[in-house]
Amino acid sequence: MADLRIDFCGVPFKNPVLAASAEPTLSAENMKRVIETGAGGMVAKTVTDSEAMRRLTRMSKWRYLDEQHNVCRGKVPRLFTFYGRSGLAEEEPEKWMEELKEARVAAERNDCVLIGSVGGTTLENWARLSRMVEDTGVPLMELNFGCPHPSEMKGAHTGMLVGQDKNAASEITYAVARAVKIPVIVKLTPQVADVVEMARAVKEAGASAVTVINRFVGFCLDIETGKPYIHGWAGVGGPWVKPLTLRWVSKIHTGLDLPISGTNGAYDWKDVVEFLMSGASNVQLCSVVMLKGYGYLSEVIQGLDQFLDRKGYKSVKEIIGIAAKAALTYGEMEGLPPERAVINKELCTDCQRCQRSCFYHVIEVREGSVTIGENCRGCGICTCVCPVPGAVTLQT
Ligand SMILES: Cc1cc2nc3c(=O)[nH]c(=O)nc-3n(C[C@H](O)[C@H](O)[C@H](O)COP(=O)(O)O)c2cc1C
Structure with missing residues (x-):
């Protein structure tokens, strides 16, 4: 058996397969179900001071679409599109910290790393919420600069609105990194011209790592009714988006000395290997877990383990970034x-x-x-x- 352990920002993980921040980590109860799968870690649902973003989760709507972008009924193809809308953690911050503490204790008992996630609306609240998350005892936290929905909402200045603004992203990262002692990971948005530049900016402001990358906003519709699915714009992604994500994972890996957590487009163990070879140290899965259930995470870990054995790798660390390093520039190809x-x-x-x-x-x-x-x-x-x-x- 290959050694699946990795180190991320000084925190040991028993394996690099994580549940991403989303509905599978919406409560302590849900997070305990992730722990049972043997996942190396998970990112809790994002806590927020935005009442609008908490309310949005109560109106959650999601659709799996097939290759023709028709709504799936029962059979979901591998290259599905996940079109959906939900907000952030429903509980007010004080109440959410109780959930987080309960999940952290359970995670620690089972050698699973719980990462907190924060989405504030003001500089003061980013720092305040981050301190509250740190006080629950989690060893790492993610700043959600990627949530796509605030772009369509009034009064929710958070998520990708921050991630698209280099000054705001730097200012918040700097304030949070000074407010807490644990390493701060910034989850970026793909909806900027140059993700490497944004990663560089948050690194300089004090981020210890980046999560690459949150989802896009899209528009999917039904031509029979002439109306959009689920009433309008929504987050969009799925396994087809993986090459776009891996571009940024590999570019950040080769261009910056900054640990990367990969997300957006991983379906199975093979995709996890691709993320790792592109330069991610661990990989977060979301929409495939929502499709197949928690137990699927165990299958992904097993598949990764078998691949490493088959190829004769002694440790998963050996494959991190190997494909990114093997990539030639167009000039070198000559x-x-x-x-x-x-x-x-x-x-x-x-x-x-x-x-x-x-x-x-x-x-x-x-x-x-x-x-x-x-x-x-x-x-x-x-x-x-x-x-x-x-x-x-x-x-x-
Ligand atoms: C229903 C849903 C809810 C999500 N909620 C959050 C969230 O609260 N915080 C966050 O940082 N990302 C959130 N995300 C983004 C996921 O964490 C993940 O990065 C994204 O879905 C890409 O991974 P995937 O291709 O495995 O689905 C959410 C995604 C979905 C689909």
Whole structure:
């Protein structure tokens, strides 16, 4: 068995699979269910001083959509879209701290790390709520600069409205990092031009780590009724968003010396491996847990463990960032040995699909037979559209 333990901001985790801040961590009772799965940790639902954001959770609406963006009924495909709206923790802060304390005690007993999460509306309240969260005894806290819903609400200046404003994000991070002793993780929004710049700004202001990344706001609709699902705009994401998230995970990993917690787009153990190889030290799952239930987290941990064994990795730490470090710049790619496509005449059925997809016009059909010209630049599209394994390959 590979060693699944990781260290994040000086806090040991028994494995890197976490439940994200959301409905699966909405109460002490829910958080205890995460603990039972053997997850390395979890982020509690975000506590807030915003009455509007607390109320929004009472009006929660979610839909799983299929690849055509139709509402799923029973069967949810792997590349689902999760379209939904909910607010932050429903309890007022004082009451929420009781939930958090109860969950923290249970988590500690089971070697599970509970991370607090804060979403204030004023500088004073960010600091005040953070101190309250620290007083519950949690070892880490996340600042929610990514919640997409405040952009559609009146009177809830929090979440991504903060995450889109570099000055506000820096100011709040600085105030919180001075107000508490535990490490502060900033959860970023994808809805900025340059996430690395925002990560750099919060690092300079005192963040010990970043969570990359919260969800987008989207608009999904039903053409039969001519109306949007769940009455309007909502948060949108799902496993299809993973490549966009991994871009920022890998860029922050290679560009900044800052630990990363990954979220937004992980479905299974393979996705967790991708997040880790891109540079995340741990991975938070949400919408797939809401789809499959808490027990699914145990399957993800098991799948990760089996993968590491199969590949001969002794520790999960060995894979953190390896793909990000292997990525070449476009300039470096110019030094690679040239490749070209080669047809295996014994396997080729002359179906001509490769020729239809060759936009450099180097694949010709002569007397019904496919040939590849000298000027092939090895783009590789023919190897993807060819229906016969091995009939066309790239060679240097
Ligand atoms: C229903 C729902 C509620 C959420 N609530 C919060 C929250 O309170 N605080 C927060 O930081 N993120 C919240 N998120 C974002 C998740 O923590 C997570 O980052 C996001 O869903 C991406 O992960 P996924 O692709 O595994 O779903 C919520 C997401 C969903 C879908």
